[in-house]
Amino acid sequence: MNQGPASQTILVVGGGIAGITAAVEAAETGYDVILLEQSPALGGRVSAFNRYFPKLCHPTCGLEINYQRIRKNPRIKVMTMARVVSLSGQAGNYSVAVKTMPRYVNEKCTACGDCAKATDVEVANDFNFGMDKVNAAYLPHEHAFPPRYVIAPEVIGTDAAEKIREACKYGAIDLDDCEATVDLKVGAVIWATGWKPYDASKITNYSYNLSADIINNLEMERLAAHNGPTGGKILRPSNGEPVKRVALIQCAGSRDTNHLPYCSRICCLGSMKHAVYVREQYADATVDIYYIDIRAHDKLEAFYQRVATDPQINFIKSKPGHIQVEDDGTPVICGEDTLSREIYARSYDLVVLALGMEPNALSDTSASSRDDYGFIVPMPGNDAGISSAGVAGGPLDVSMSVQSATAAALSAIQAVRTAASLPAQGGSVNE
Amino acid sequence: MTASLPENSHKYDLGFARWVYKNINGADKLSMCMQCGTCSGSCPIGSDMDNGPRKLFMMIRAGMKEEVFNSDTLWNCTSCYRCTVRCPRGIPVTYIVQGLAAKATHLGYATEQDAARFAKSFWWSLTHFGRTDERLVTAKYYFSFGLVKGIKKSLENLKIAFGMVMKGRMHLGPPHKVSANKDLRAILAKAQEIEAREQQGGAES
Numbered sequence: 072m073n074q075g076p077a078s079q080t081i082l083v084v085g086g087g088i089a090g091i092t093a094a095v096e097a098a099e100t101g102y103d104v105i106l107l108e109q110s111p112a113l114g115g116r117v118s119a120f121n122r123y124f125p126k127l128c129h130p131t132c133g134l135e136i137n138y139q140r141i142r143k144n145p146r147i148k149v150m151t152m153a154r155v156v157s158l159s160g161q162a163g164n165y166s167v168a169v170k171t172m173p174r175y176v177n178e179k180c181t182a183c184g185d186c187a188k189a190t191d192v193e194v195a196n197d198f199n200f201g202m203d204k205v206n207a208a209y210l211p212h213e214h215a216f217p218p219r220y221v222i223a224p225e226v227i228g229t230d231a232a233e234k235i236r237e238a239c240k241y242g243a244i245d246l247d248d249c250e251a252t253v254d255l256k257v258g259a260v261i262w263a264t265g266w267k268p269y270d271a272s273k274i275t276n277y278s279y280n281l282s283a284d285i286i287n288n289l290e291m292e293r294l295a296a297h298n299g300p301t302g303g304k305i306l307r308p309s310n311g312e313p314v315k316r317v318a319l320i321q322c323a324g325s326r327d328t329n330h331l332p333y334c335s336r337i338c339c340l341g342s343m344k345h346a347v348y349v350r351e352q353y354a355d356a357t358v359d360i361y362y363i364d365i366r367a368h369d370k371l372e373a374f375y376q377r378v379a380t381d382p383q384i385n386f387i388k389s390k391p392g393h394i395q396v397e398d399d400g401t402p403v404i405c406g407e408d409t410l411s412r413e414i415y416a417r418s419y420d421l422v423v424l425a426l427g428m429e430p431n432a433l434s435d436t437s438a439s440s441r442d443d444y445g446f447i448v449p450m451p452g453n454d455a456g457i458s459s460a461g462v463a464g465g466p467l468d469v470s471m472s473v474q475s476a477t478a479a480a481l482s483a484i485q486a487v488r489t490a491a492s493l494p495a496q497g498g499s500v501n502e
Numbered sequence: 503m504t505a506s507l508p509e510n511s512h513k514y515d516l517g518f519a520r521w522v523y524k525n526i527n528g529a530d531k532l533s534m535c536m537q538c539g540t541c542s543g544s545c546p547i548g549s550d551m552d553n554g555p556r557k558l559f560m561m562i563r564a565g566m567k568e569e570v571f572n573s574d575t576l577w578n579c580t581s582c583y584r585c586t587v588r589c590p591r592g593i594p595v596t597y598i599v600q601g602l603a604a605k606a607t608h609l610g611y612a613t614e615q616d617a618a619r620f621a622k623s624f625w626w627s628l629t630h631f632g633r634t635d636e637r638l639v640t641a642k643y644y645f646s647f648g649l650v651k652g653i654k655k656s657l658e659n660l661k662i663a664f665g666m667v668m669k670g671r672m673h674l675g676p677p678h679k680v681s682a683n684k685d686l687r688a689i690l691a692k693a694q695e696i697e698a699r700e701q702q703g704g705a706e707s
Contacts, residue, residue, distance in 0.1 A: 276544070276588060326536075327590035363538045392544030392588065406543030412557060414542070414549040 077163030077490040078258035080105060081483045084155055087115020088469055089461025090263030091137045092476035093483070098146040102484060105255060106147055109154040110197075111174060112215035113138070115265055119198060119212075119289065121296040121303075123469060124340040125374035127347065130469075131214050138216040151217065155433070156252070158260065162456030163490025167255040173248035175222035175232075180243040182210060182218045189238035190231040194223040196300075199293045202308070203300035208235045213298055222246075258487035259456040261479045262447050266428040266462040269324040269331055276393035277323060277424055282400045283309040285422045287323075288341055295348040305352055307420050309400050314356060314420040317349050318404055320391055321362040325427035333444060335427035335466040339366045342425045343378045350381060358384045359417070361391050361404070389415075394422060428466045456486040514565035522562050526601035528594035535559045541585035541595045551575040555585055555595045558602075576603035577617030608701075619646045629690055632680030636672045637663075 079102060083094045086108030094106040112118070117130045141147050152172040159166050176186075186208035193204040198212045207226040210218065220243075226232045227246060236244040271279035271287050279285050284307055286294070297303035307314055319342040324330035339362070346358040365386065367375040378384055391406035395416070403418045430445040440450040447459035460479035461472035522529045535556075542554030553561065553575045561570050576599055585595040603612070603621075612618040623642040627634050640659075645652030666672035680686060 322538075322590075328592045329588070329590065363536065388539075389543060390538035390540045390590070392540055392542075392584070407539040407548060407554060407556065409537055409539040409542075409556060412542075412554065414554075 077487065078165070078256050079103065079487045079491060080255075080257045081259045081261065081480075081487065082165070082167060082255060082257040083107065083261045083263055083460075085109075085115070085263035085265055085461075085463065086113035086149070086151070087263060087265045087461060087472075088117040088134070088137075089265070089463070089472040089476040089479075090115070090261070091134075091141070092473045093261050093263055093460045093480045094147055095137055095140045095144070096477050096480040097483060098144045099140070100480070100484060102146065102487065104147045105257065106141075106149045107153045107155065107169060108149070108151045109172075110211065111151050111219075111221045112211040112217065113141075113149065113151070114214070114216065116289075117469060118214065119292060119296075121292045121299075121348065122344065124344045125371055127344065134214065134216075141216070149217065150253075153253075161454055161490075162486045163258045165255075165257050165260055165456065167257060167260070169253045169255055171251050171253065173224070173250060174219070175224075175227065175244060175246055175248045176220045177243050177245050177248075178219070179241045180219045180239075181241060182220060183240070184210075184220075185238045185240065186220055186222075186235045186244065189234040190226070192226050192229075192231045194225050199300045200290050202290065202293060207231060258490055259458070259483035261458050261460050261476075261483050262433070262463045263460040263476065263479070264431045264433055264447075264463045266466075267431055268426040269429050271323065271424055271426055274324045274330060274424070277320070277391075278394045278396050278402065279424060281396045282394075282402050282422075283307075284400060284420065285394060285396075285402050285424065288338065288345065288423055288425045291345050291348070291423045295345070305349055305421070312420075313353065314349065315353070316417075316419045316421075317346075317356060317358045318402075318417070318419045318422045319345055319358065319360045319425060320404070320422065321360065321365075321425045322390060323424035323426050325425075326363065331427045331429060331444070333427070333466065334366060336366065336368075337466065337468045338425035338427060340371055340374060340468070342423070343367070343374060345423055346378055346381075346384045350383060356383065359387055359419075360384065361387050361389050361406070363388075363390050428462055430463060455489065456483070458482040458486075512566060513568065515567040516565045518565045518567045518570075519563045522602075526598055526605065528597040529601065531591070531593045532559055532562065532598065534591040534593055536591060538590060540588050540590060541593075544584040544588050546582060546584070547578055547580065551578050555599060558599070570602065571606040571609065571611035572615075574615045574617060575599065576606055577612065577615050577621060579603070619643055622646070627677075629687070631677050632683050632686045633678060635677040636666065637674070638677060 081097045081102050081104050083090045083104060083106045086106055090106060091113060094104045098104045114134050118134060120130045122129055152174055153169050155167055156170045157168040187206045190207055192207040194207050195201040196203050196205040207223040208220055210220055222235060232246055236246055268287055268289050293299040294301055294305050295303060305314055321338060321342060326334050342360055346360060349356050349358050365375055387408055388410050389406045389408050391404045393405050395403040395405060397403060401418050402422045403416050405416045407414050440453055442448045446465045447463050458479040460476040461467060464475060467475060523532060537556055539556050542548045542556045548554050553573050558573055558575050579599045581596055583596050589595055606612040620643050623639045626642055627639045644655040663672060
């Protein structure tokens with residue numbers, strides 16, 4: 072059946088480091104790209120990191136270059152606050168329904184910030200995992216791309232919204248903005264939908280919900296970041312005091328048949344990076360890293376060797392049994408040191424759970440095959456027009472995500488080119 | 503020229519691990535153990551065990567049969583199941599420890615440990631009366647150490663016993679029995695018969 076000319080447009084779902092890379096690479100090769108992002112700004116998990124391992128450089132640097140490449144390339148169309156609700160068709164001819172959420176701010180916004188001065192109403196700051204609050208008219212973070220404000224839906228219909236609208240000199244506030252559905256015709260789809268941390272409250276023996284001083288690895292990144300809730304100072308969340316004794320627990324909910332059975336590959340390096348954050352800020356602090364095995368592969372082992380030379384960073388071979396919380400909220404880690412067989416119970420100022428990566432749930436994956444854990448993986452007989460980039464396809468660190476994104480861009484280009492060279496009737500090609 | 507081999511400081515039974523995998527309920531999963539320490543670290547009385555489950559499992563793999571069967575870890579387990587619930591590899595730790603304790607008894611080990619003596623006294627009371635008689639269980643346990651030690655231990659704890667009697671927590675006079683004591687004995691006899699038959703079958707295969 073003739074479905075019209077094959078589309079050469081590539082849809083990239085997810086605007087994190089993998090999606091950005093795939094979009095830029097495909098566009099710079101000469102293909103039209105639509106880049107979808109469900110939050111108000113691109114950058115994904117990487118934009119919320121303080122620093123990268125192993126060189127400890129700042130993620131803003133790499134993102135900034137990519138944002139420039141997007142801005143300068145007319146072939147890339149970025150859609151924020153948008154998600155895929157359904158997908159059908161095959162390589163060269165996909166119909167994709169996309170739902171967009173209201174931002175209440177249009178493209179006239181100059182990010183001047185006058186709207187934010189118009190009201191005192193505050194909402195939980197998602198960027199800092201709710202550890203602080205942000206004005207109801209906000210820029211997602213200082214490095215947000217596109218650099219455009221968002222109005223929290225909580226204030227729509229209140230006086231605060233009217234004040235915000237009146238404060239804008241450019242007519243950029245559109246309080247009548249609403250949900251919309253857009254239909255796209257594309258030739259290939261790259262899922263770059265990324266990951267979320269495993270839900271720490273499911274690991275009941277680690278008492279995540281029982282003490283403010285038990286946090287997860289992503290919250291630790293925000294605590295250490297200069298644009299985080301504490302301005303970059305690592306302080307006890309319970310009382311805002313400096314930390315002296317910090318514990319990092321590896322494989323919290325990973326390599327565990329009760330939780331995520333697989334290894335997420337990044338947490339060992341991430342925690343060693345956290346140990347460095349603490350030691351850079353506190354000359355007298357000690358950091359204990361509880362581990363099953365340290366999995367620092369290849370060139371990353373040099374980072375492990377560097378961290379291991381610090382006499383105030385201790386590696387303890389033990390998966391703790393549980394964390395008890397004292398009456399004053401102090402966490403006490405209990406377990407067995409498997410090298411000495413010592414049964415320990417040690418109290419800490421701050422405990423960081425190194426949570427593993429879980430793939431983000433997709434609203435529609437009918438055309439995409441997933442493995443037992445929900446990662447999108449190529450399988451024999453798969454539709455050639457569908458590929459995955461970054462952690463959507465399995466746990467990867469940033470550099471490996473970027474590599475997989477380049478591979479996905481190439482695979483999408485091959486799919487649209489092959490679809491375009493086939494007869495429109497869908498007849499077979501003998502090669 | 504051949505150098506003489508060094509003397510082994512331990513006697514290792516290299517077939518022991520395989521024997522355990524096959525003969526202890528749940529132990530076929532022992533090969534999954536990654537020695538993370540969750541079991542011993544979760545154990546409420548982990549510091550009172552000589553080895554703890556994690557080390558015990560390594561000793562099984564190493565073929566340290568004598569040390570495994572003489573370990574007090576088998577007898578100090580209170581069956582709280584924390585280790586089983588938390589084991590990241592799905593190993594039924596509690597079943598294995600209990601199974602090893604039972605095998606140790608059958609094979610004639612476990613005669614000296616306090617906890618093993620107590621377990622035997624407890625079992626004696628259970629099989630005779632269908633319930634525990636605090637006084638007789640304690641007496642049987644104390645006197646398992648011999649007449650002199652038994653009297654000494656009894657005298658040491660006389661004050662506690664007196665307090666328990668005063669509070670109605672320990673009763674004097676003939677032991678209480680369950681009403682269907684005869685039936686209970688028949689059930690236990692049948693269970694022992696089945697167990698013996700299965701062990702016979704296990705030995706043949």
